[in-house]
Amino acid sequence: MILNFDSEKPIYIQLSEAMEDDILKGIFEEESQVPSTTEISISFKINPATAGKGINMLVDEGILYKKRGVGMFVSTGAKSKIHQKRKNAFYNNFILSLMDEASKLDISMEEIVNMIERGKRK
Secondary structure: OOOOOOOOOOHHHHHHHHHHHHHHOOOOOOOOEOOOHHHHHHHHOOOHHHHHHHHHHHHHOOOEEEEOOOEEEEOOOHHHHHHHHHHHHHHHHHHHHHHHHHHHOOOOHHHHHHHHHHHHOO
16 A cells, blocks of 8 residues: 555545555455554554544445454455446546537547547557
8 A cells, every 4th residue: 555645635535545456456355354543554654543534434335344353354345346436436537527528529429439449559
């Protein structure tokens, strides 16, 4: 995990996204234990409350769950939830604005597809 302390994005969100990335990469498998908020806060030299806030975001989304007295674990189906969450964000953040701009510039769907294909070849 890498956190950028110079970014405008809050540390707890970076932590949450980095944990999601590690789950998608298979670094943390479903039903495996993840580092505790204490371990995270020590590793990154951040406030334990900040680490807790990032982890709790994932708990609230059903990506992580707590086993009392044992620690935090990756939920079954977490990878799928993350994929769906990020696909929705991709659609909302990129596709909708792409389609809006294409409409303003009178770019056809065929031209958009050709541009995407051209971008894939780079």
